[in-house]
Amino acid sequence: MTDAHHWRLPNLLSAFRLVAAPVLFLLALQGHREPFLWLLAAAFFTDAIDGTLARLTGQASRFGAMLDSWGDVAVYTAVAASMLLLWPELVRQEYLAFSAVVASFILPAVAGLVRFRRFTSYHTRLVKLAVVATAAGLFLLLLGVAAWPFRAAAVLAVLAALEEVAITLVLDRERSNVGGLWEVLRERRRDGPPA
Structure with a gap:
């Protein structure tokens, strides 16, 4: 598979989460709850549709599955750290x-x-x-x-x-x-x- 095939829409949606993760953490560091929630909603949305879109369009691949998993790991790690910064009492x-x-x-x-x-x-x-x-x-x-x-x-x-x-x-x-x-x-x- 060529590099161009790697970067079709389903994989771009997964890659979005890799980019969103550090931004989520930066928003948390700065105490911006509302932008954090909007970006988190977008990240969760891409997670919900990337795999389905890949299967429906015949673009499912091992690369895409791994990219999806890496995107998940990045976002969930950022969210775990961010929760402690933005909502410490709720975490307790x-x-x-x-x-x-x-x-x-x-x-x-x-x-x-x-x-x-x-x-x-x-x-x-x-x-x-x-x-x-x-x-x-x-x-x-x-x-x-x-x-x-x-x-x-x-x-x-x-x-x-x-x-x-x-x-x-x-x-x-x-x-x-x-x-x-x-x-x-x-x-x-x-x-x-x-x-």
């Missing part, structure tokens, strides 16, 4: 939920690095659901609407992380865009153990 109040969400991003990444020496990019259905729930719950929390959606999303994020770690332990090589643990186990049963 919801410490368990925030810790669970942060752990849900760190543990699968560490498992992938240890097992395959790279970040995994499974994009399971459960991870996609957890990301949407976490984004919605975070906004409801930050806007003062309710805390319970974020708490529920934290539980879902932990379940998604556990599934990702289990997939990492089951696979004999790293793969992108895995539907879920059951699909991996079914394929393994069908294909037999690795030679």
Whole structure:
């Protein structure tokens, strides 16, 4: 695949998050809550549509899956640090939920690095659901609407992380865009153990 193919719209949307992450952190350092929320909404939106757009247009690729994962890591890291700067009291109040969400991003990444020496990019259905729930719950929390959606999303994020770690332990090589643990186990049963 040529470099021009790497930079089609779905991958540009993923790359946007790589650029947005340091800007989010700078906005947090300067105490700009409203611009931070707008940029975060844009980052979450690109995360929601880049993979779907890639599949619908036939532009899904391993490069795109990895770029998407790197964009996610960058944004979630910036958000975790920024929350401590912009909403420290809220982080203290919801410490368990925030810790669970942060752990849900760190543990699968560490498992992938240890097992395959790279970040995994499974994009399971459960991870996609957890990301949407976490984004919605975070906004409801930050806007003062309710805390319970974020708490529920934290539980879902932990379940998604556990599934990702289990997939990492089951696979004999790293793969992108895995539907879920059951699909991996079914394929393994069908294909037999690795030679």
